Amino acid sequence: METLTVTKNEVIGGNLTVKGVINKGADHFKIDHPLDPAHKFLSHSVIESPEMKNLYDGIAELDQKGEALIHLPDWFEALNREFRYQLTCTGGTAPVYIAEEVHDNSFRIAGGRAGLRVSWQVTGVRYDAFAVAHPLVVEQKKPTSKPK
Numbered sequence: 001m002e003t004l005t006v007t008k009n010e011v012i013g014g015n016l017t018v019k020g021v022i023n024k025g026a027d028h029f030k031i032d033h034p035l036d037p038a039h040k041f042l043s044h045s046v047i048e049s050p051e052m053k054n055l056y057d058g059i060a061e062l063d064q065k066g067e068a069l070i071h072l073p074d075w076f077e078a079l080n081r082e083f084r085y086q087l088t089c090t091g092g093t094a095p096v097y098i099a100e101e102v103h104d105n106s107f108r109i110a111g112g113r114a115g116l117r118v119s120w121q122v123t124g125v126r127y128d129a130f131a132v133a134h135p136l137v138v139e140q141k142k143p144t145s146k147p148k
Contacts, residue, residue: 084122
């Protein structure tokens, strides 16, 4: 078996198909920044899913009204749609819920008590230009003949 060693950054134009296992230390990708595509990139890691998703998470401490406003990156809504939420209280229980869905790159949690910590997660399905132009085809038929 031959080993290919890359000693500097290489650029491959077009598609690359690997038949076999890729062992790697990390899986990253770069996309155009949705608010400044001519001058900036966003670097993300990969989530394995049947959709092109982005995942954001954190921990919020609820205020005196038992609420928290979660601020997301200023490009969140430019990059994502179809938001999905997860909330978990730490150190106690409460009927926490999403009081306001994502709007202006933030959302609001409510239903707890002052000082309660809530672990939150929101995912979004990518809809940047690349994702729209190259949708993921989840189910595919295998070729009938083996490639040479």
